[in-house]
Amino acid sequence: MVGKTEEEGVRTAISALARLGLAEAAGWTPAERAALLQLGRAGLQRGDWVTACGLLEYAALLDPDRGETWELVAGARMAARRWAEALAAVEVAWALGRTWRRAALAALCCGRLGRTSAAERWRKAARDRAPDDEDEYRRMERALEDREVPS
Amino acid sequence: MVGSVSPGLPAEALSVAPGSGSPAPEVGSRTGDVAADHALELLMVDEAELTDDGVRTAATAVRQAAERRIEERAKLREILRRIQEAQQNRSWWQKFCDAFGWIGKVLGAIGGAIAVVATAGAALPAALTIGLAVGAGAAGLTSALGRLGIGAADRDEANLLADRMQEEGQLADWQGHERESRALAEALVGIESAMRQQALRWIGNEDAARRLVASRVLDR
Numbered sequence: 326m327v328g329k330t331e332e333e334g335v336r337t338a339i340s341a342l343a344r345l346g347l348a349e350a351a352g353w354t355p356a357e358r359a360a361l362l363q364l365g366r367a368g369l370q371r372g373d374w375v376t377a378c379g380l381l382e383y384a385a386l387l388d389p390d391r392g393e394t395w396e397l398v399a400g401a402r403m404a405a406r407r408w409a410e411a412l413a414a415v416e417v418a419w420a421l422g423r424t425w426r427r428a429a430l431a432a433l434c435c436g437r438l439g440r441t442s443a444a445e446r447w448r449k450a451a452r453d454r455a456p457d458d459e460d461e462y463r464r465m466e467r468a469l470e471d472r473e474v475p476s
Numbered sequence: 477m478v479g480s481v482s483p484g485l486p487a488e489a490l491s492v493a494p495g496s497g498s499p500a501p502e503v504g505s506r507t508g509d510v511a512a513d514h515a516l517e518l519l520m521v522d523e524a525e526l527t528d529d530g531v532r533t534a535a536t537a538v539r540q541a542a543e544r545r546i547e548e549r550a551k552l553r554e555i556l557r558r559i560q561e562a563q564q565n566r567s568w569w570q571k572f573c574d575a576f577g578w579i580g581k582v583l584g585a586i587g588g589a590i591a592v593v594a595t596a597g598a599a600l601p602a603a604l605t606i607g608l609a610v611g612a613g614a615a616g617l618t619s620a621l622g623r624l625g626i627g628a629a630d631r632d633e634a635n636l637l638a639d640r641m642q643e644e645g646q647l648a649d650w651q652g653h654e655r656e657s658r659a660l661a662e663a664l665v666g667i668e669s670a671m672r673q674q675a676l677r678w679i680g681n682e683d684a685a686r687r688l689v690a691s692r693v694l695d696r
Contacts, residue, residue, distance in 0.1 A: 337571055338578035338607075342664075344562065350554035351668050352546045360537035361675070367531045369520060372506065376678045382586045383671040389582065400519040402587070403512040409616030411515075413585040416614075426518050433511040464521065468514035 326431075326446050327416045335420040339389050348387035358387050365397060374405040385414075392421035399430050408437045425454040429468045436471065535679050542676045548665060555661040563657075579660070580607015585615055588674065589667040600663060601656035 327335075348358055362384045368377030378401040385394045395418035402411035412434035419427045428451035435444035448469045456462050506513050526534075563569045580603065583589045590612045593600065600608070 334575060334578035335582060337575035338582045341562075341572045341575050341579060342582060344568075344572075345555055345558050345664065347555065347664050347668055350546075350551045350558075351665075351672070352544045353541050357537050357541035360534040361541075363526065363534040364531065364538055364679070366520075366523065367526045367534070369516065370523065370526060374507075376682075379588060379671070379674055379678060382588050383675055386583075386586050386589060386667060386671060395585075396519060398586075400512075400515045403515040404507040404509075406509060406512070407587075407616070409614070410585075410587055413611065413615035417582060417585050429518060430515055433515055437509075437511050464517055468511075468518055471511050471514055 326443060326450070327419060331416075332420040335417055339417070339421060343388075343390040351387070353387055358384065361387070362394060362397075365401070369397065369401055369404070372404075374401055377401040378405055378407075390421065392418045392424075392427070395421065396427060396430065399434070403430070403434065403437075406437075408434050412438065423450070423454065425451045425456055425465055428454065429465055432469060433471060531682075535682060538675065539679050542672050542679070548669065551665045551668070552658075552661050555664060556657060559657045559661060576601065576603040576656075576660075577607035577610070580604040580609075581611035581614070582607075583663070583667065584608045584611020584613075586667075587615065588671050590615075593663050593667060599655075600659050604656075604660060604663065 353361075361380060365377050365381035365384055368374070368380060378398065381394060381398045381401050385391070385398050388394060395414050399411045399414040399418065402408075402414060412431060415427055415431045415434060419431065428447050432444045432447035432451060435441075435447055451465060451469060456465060506516055562572055580600075583593065583604075584607065590608055593608060
């Protein structure tokens, strides 16, 4: 799992990057950035992982302090079986905000990477932050029960 | 929604849509991998299906933004101006300098970014290069690291060096380091420009896919 020092470093870096305002300097309005994110989601919905990864990574560069975008980057990379890169994105999202969903995504990545003890720690972190909503809880448990041995 | 076939894009478009590198899904699976299916279920479960119009509108907005011509030098000037602004706030600048290597790591976590920086051959500050190396290493981007000229052994050394530099406070004083500020600004603008070009290509592919689908429908 990510250490506290690393989390703090990533947060400070994100804050510094956000403060530089690359998106504004490059001429992107908030609405246009939202549209970029929407296109990335559309790529995910229709199963075009390559496009989804690229557009979402671009959205993360323009708005680096949005944890939700990093989550989606991770999802697109997982769908493309890029597990290590997905984990790197989840770890950034986790540094920006600890949620059960991010911990569950990290557990899935670690599971596929064969890092069993890290996967277990992430599972615990997810369960420690378990959602109140019953449907969400079931989905989380379904995901955490996935312990398929990496191929 | 997850598990459904391509909302917002007719099924025929799938065969011509970009993403040929995507794994072929297995029957009953969206991605062909149970863990990835779970991930998408967690991320997309409440996602409203995007209509064709919604995707088209978003594509138009992104294309307009991506085609907007802003001189590279103007972007660079703006970022450098903001860095200088940050320098005037000493406590903030100190934090910024301390985070320099971490900025590299965050950029390394943006997959396309590391490849662009690596191939640009820019003279990046040591801490940023180390951050990129560590970030790319964590993300498994070994080919990009190779282009940076950093092998596995060097990467370990870079990690140690990063630790040592932090311990010794060598990252603390970046004031007056105009070259480093400029290198960071150039790296950011270079990454943004490359990703912008790639985004335009993807949108172009999507447009082509839609036109093909539309022409098939008209032919019927």
